[in-house]
Amino acid sequence: xxxxxxxxxxxxxxxxxxxxxxxxxxxxxxxSSSTDSPNTIPRTSLVYDAVTETRxxxxxxxxxxxxxxxxxSTDVVIDPPGPEKKDVPQLLQFNFQELKSATGNFRPDSIxxxxxxxYVFKGWIEENGTAPARPGTGVTVAVKSLKPDGLQGHREWVxxxxxxxxxxxxxxxxxxGYCIEDDRRLLVYEFMQRGSLENHLFRRALPxxxxxxxxxxxxxxxGLAFLxxxxxxxxxxxxxxxxxxxxxxxxxxxxxxxxxxxxxQGDKTHVSTRVVGTYGYAAPEYVMTGHLTSxxxxxxxxxxxxxxxxxxxxxxxxxxxxEQNLVAWARPYLGDKRKLxxxxxPRLQLNYSIKxxxxxxxxxxxxxxxxxxxxxxxxxxxxxxxxLQDLNDLAIYSYHSRSSQQGRRKKKAEGNRQLSQxxxxxxxxxxxxxxxxxxx
Numbered sequence: 001x002x003x004x005x006x007x008x009x010x011x012x013x014x015x016x017x018x019x020x021x022x023x024x025x026x027x028x029x030x031x032s033s034s035t036d037s038p039n040t041i042p043r044t045s046l047v048y049d050a051v052t053e054t055r056x057x058x059x060x061x062x063x064x065x066x067x068x069x070x071x072x073s074t075d076v077v078i079d080p081p082g083p084e085k086k087d088v089p090q091l092l093q094f095n096f097q098e099l100k101s102a103t104g105n106f107r108p109d110s111i112x113x114x115x116x117x118x119y120v121f122k123g124w125i126e127e128n129g130t131a132p133a134r135p136g137t138g139v140t141v142a143v144k145s146l147k148p149d150g151l152q153g154h155r156e157w158v159x160x161x162x163x164x165x166x167x168x169x170x171x172x173x174x175x176x177g178y179c180i181e182d183d184r185r186l187l188v189y190e191f192m193q194r195g196s197l198e199n200h201l202f203r204r205a206l207p208x209x210x211x212x213x214x215x216x217x218x219x220x221x222x223g224l225a226f227l228x229x230x231x232x233x234x235x236x237x238x239x240x241x242x243x244x245x246x247x248x249x250x251x252x253x254x255x256x257x258x259x260x261x262x263x264x265q266g267d268k269t270h271v272s273t274r275v276v277g278t279y280g281y282a283a284p285e286y287v288m289t290g291h292l293t294s295x296x297x298x299x300x301x302x303x304x305x306x307x308x309x310x311x312x313x314x315x316x317x318x319x320x321x322x323e324q325n326l327v328a329w330a331r332p333y334l335g336d337k338r339k340l341x342x343x344x345x346p347r348l349q350l351n352y353s354i355k356x357x358x359x360x361x362x363x364x365x366x367x368x369x370x371x372x373x374x375x376x377x378x379x380x381x382x383x384x385x386x387x388l389q390d391l392n393d394l395a396i397y398s399y400h401s402r403s404s405q406q407g408r409r410k411k412k413a414e415g416n417r418q419l420s421q422x423x424x425x426x427x428x429x430x431x432x433x434x435x436x437x438x439x440x
């Protein structure tokens with residue numbers, strides 16, 4: 001309790017309206033109606049079969065419904081626990097005019113992306129400060145601006161400041177600072193040069209190389225393992241390709257912590273919370289019950305592994321009915337070594353490791369287990385992915401080797417056949433085979 005009060009005083013000193021923001025959030029949350037909306041997902045038993053799972057996974061290709069129930073108030077945490085919070089650097093506090101200048105008045109051509117929260121703009125600031133810099137100088141940043149009319153976005157803004165303001169890891173995107181001025185809410189992050197994994201997997205003409213895919217998968221796994229691994233774990237709750245950002249060296253960093261949630265502690269097995277996330281990625285038991293655990297993130301990681309393996313989206317309504325949900329379509333192939341290679345991204349053109357594909361498929365299979373307790377921890381996933389970075393058994397080499405062997409066998413067979421034909425002709429043409437005998 002003292003730690004919470006101390007944290008609030010520190011925030012109040014940095015920003016006079018922070019306490020008012022905190023009270024406003026709590027008031028808004030506590031006044032939420034407990035009546036379920038028409039889109040509320042019914043909460044049923046944690047035990048489910050393949051038919052039930054497919055029903056929920058195929059329900060929609062939009063973001064999950066957000067029922068306004070009494071649990072909503074627990075989703076805004078002013079002092080969330082985290083794995084490592086010692087010696088945390090202070091976040092910079094920007095004013096709106098500084099960020100307006102840094103982004104060139106929020107020019108449309110500086111937009112990096114858009115989400116439910118709002119737009120993300122590219123900008124430049126001076127090193128070790130909040131002053132704007134000329135384009136191409138100083139430090140390049142990404143500025144996320146909250147839509148002014150979104151209560152849900154406001155909750156996520158508070159959660160993002162709290163979590164990323166305290167959690168620091170090589171595989172988490174760095175939050176540099178924030179701006180809270182009147183009704184304006186903005187966040188300033190480090191700039192990630194190569195954008196999102198989603199763009200590289202699904203929107204680029206050139207396929208993402210297999211080695212890069214493995215590097216990204218391992219980095220993202222390390223990020224989740226860090227969140228889960230502390231004495232006070234954090235559940236990410238929105239793991240998907242669009243939230244995995246890449247730097248110039250294809251190092252993966254998790255972004256967008258607006259839906260992050262403090263994990264269960266003590267003898268608690270789960271956190272009961274409103275259902276948010278994205279269809280196709282959210283674990284079925286979480287969608288059906290609202291019970292959130294770290295294994296919910298593990299399931300989402302399994303979905304992303306499938307996307308990396310196949311080059312297909314988790315949900316794709318443009319595909320035939322039996323192939324629209326990636327998990328339902330790919331699951332039967334994962335345990336069959338002969339059929340497995342039928343689902344590997346064809347754009348890779350055999351430029352992938354045979355053992356690597358088999359191991360990734362195995363990890364995805366376990367991560368997607370219908371029983372949450374059977375899923376591995378993210379530490380175990382990291383251990384499984386680490387050795388795959390150095391494999392050189394490319395399928396194309398194996399293909400050329402088999403083709404060469406088949407060619408040699410075919411050539412040898414043709415040579416033997418020609419020799420046999422020559423020998424047969426010689427025997428037929430031999431005087432000994434004419435039936436005539438010459439006397440000398």
